[in-house]
Amino acid sequence: MDRPASGITAREDVLVRFSGVAKTYDGRTLVISDLDLDVRTGEFLTLLGPSGSGKTTTLMMLAGFEVPTRGTISVAGRDITRVPPHKRGIGMVFQNYALFPHMTVAENLAFPLSVRGIGREERERHIARALDMVRLEDLGGRMPVQLSGGQQQRVALARALIFNPQLVLMDEPLGALDRQLREHMQIEIKGLHERLGLTFVYVTHDQGEALTMSDRIAVFSDGRVHQIAPPRDIYDAPATPFVARFIGDNNRITGRVETVEGELAVVATKSGERFVCTALTGIGPGQEVMLSIRPEAVTLLQPGAGVPAAEARIAAIVYHGDHFRLHLTTRGGETIAAKAPVREAQGLSIGDDVLIGWRPEDARVLATA
Numbered sequence: 001m002d003r004p005a006s007g008i009t010a011r012e013d014v015l016v017r018f019s020g021v022a023k024t025y026d027g028r029t030l031v032i033s034d035l036d037l038d039v040r041t042g043e044f045l046t047l048l049g050p051s052g053s054g055k056t057t058t059l060m061m062l063a064g065f066e067v068p069t070r071g072t073i074s075v076a077g078r079d080i081t082r083v084p085p086h087k088r089g090i091g092m093v094f095q096n097y098a099l100f101p102h103m104t105v106a107e108n109l110a111f112p113l114s115v116r117g118i119g120r121e122e123r124e125r126h127i128a129r130a131l132d133m134v135r136l137e138d139l140g141g142r143m144p145v146q147l148s149g150g151q152q153q154r155v156a157l158a159r160a161l162i163f164n165p166q167l168v169l170m171d172e173p174l175g176a177l178d179r180q181l182r183e184h185m186q187i188e189i190k191g192l193h194e195r196l197g198l199t200f201v202y203v204t205h206d207q208g209e210a211l212t213m214s215d216r217i218a219v220f221s222d223g224r225v226h227q228i229a230p231p232r233d234i235y236d237a238p239a240t241p242f243v244a245r246f247i248g249d250n251n252r253i254t255g256r257v258e259t260v261e262g263e264l265a266v267v268a269t270k271s272g273e274r275f276v277c278t279a280l281t282g283i284g285p286g287q288e289v290m291l292s293i294r295p296e297a298v299t300l301l302q303p304g305a306g307v308p309a310a311e312a313r314i315a316a317i318v319y320h321g322d323h324f325r326l327h328l329t330t331r332g333g334e335t336i337a338a339k340a341p342v343r344e345a346q347g348l349s350i351g352d353d354v355l356i357g358w359r360p361e362d363a364r365v366l367a368t369a
């Protein structure tokens, strides 16, 4: 894999660096505020966040179609903040970007090449290579309407790869596809990333997609990155209440820290119920916090087995095929969802009193103030 020359960037493995980047479209509201973000050479980085959080804007600034209001963007140590898009060596698949319907697949791919005055022979070489990369060798003569949704998406991908870029940007490329095709294309794109060793920056608001495809995920909200980390860390150790709410399914209990001993904290709710959990550094007694715990980490305890985290009553039992989801109300009135294996949940009824437990490391405390 080609690496940027060392000594240019502070860290050799950084390909893209956003430094203090801010963006406003109307001169008043910042849709990106003070963004510092590194993309490592060869990684699959996903920008994940709700609608309007600034994902496309970030990608457009990297591609060169939008100019930052403040700050700089560098690629391989070179400041490209004001370099025009076609001189950046970046391939891009746009959000909802369609193929030209009146051109064949090969003509669609040839278009950006002829615009740049590349001769016929070289064009054909590029096209064959790009079609080969997305496994559409035999379909160059087809019209877009003669292709399935997934094949069309692969052509869009081939077009992004046609100039042999070191960096590929993709903005919700699978948004229009049905679930099955989407999953198939996720595997294709991931395979392409692994085969070609390119750096990918991928935008989605689908957390499942982000969790399965990425080396790292940057979670965006309101133009800020809340956390950038590998999928497992994002899922198991959300760094902010927003990430805990946004990723997966989380029980959330608000309260105040009573005591902290080492990594363990005791959190008391308004009603006086107490929970033992793990505190990140910087959490101290008296602090207002949110306790977050995944439903799959909440277990039913047999009386006498282990130390219960709470006593609760079953408010609802919902069948999900491979598990039951129990809706529980604790003595203090907190609502907690638990995922129970089918075997364990058999014989339970609404109104039953149960003991629930969790490992303190699965219950994490996040500062809310």
Ligand SMILES: Nc1ncnc2c1ncn2[C@@H]1O[C@H](COP(=O)(O)OP(=O)(O)OP(=O)(O)O)[C@@H](O)[C@H]1O
Residues within 6 Å of the ligand: 025, 026, 031, 049, 050, 051, 052, 053, 054, 055, 056, 057, 058, 095, 205
């Ligand atoms: N060309 C524009 N002119 C003015 N405001 C814009 C423009 N493009 C985006 N915005 C605003 O900037 C903010 C961020 O938009 P952006 O398109 O980056 O969000 P996004 O995270 O890609 O959302 P989505 O998931 O819906 O695609 C939004 O509030 C949006 O309305």
Ligand SMILES: [Mg+2]
Residues within 6 Å of the ligand: 055, 056, 057, 095, 171
């Ligand atoms: Mg967008």
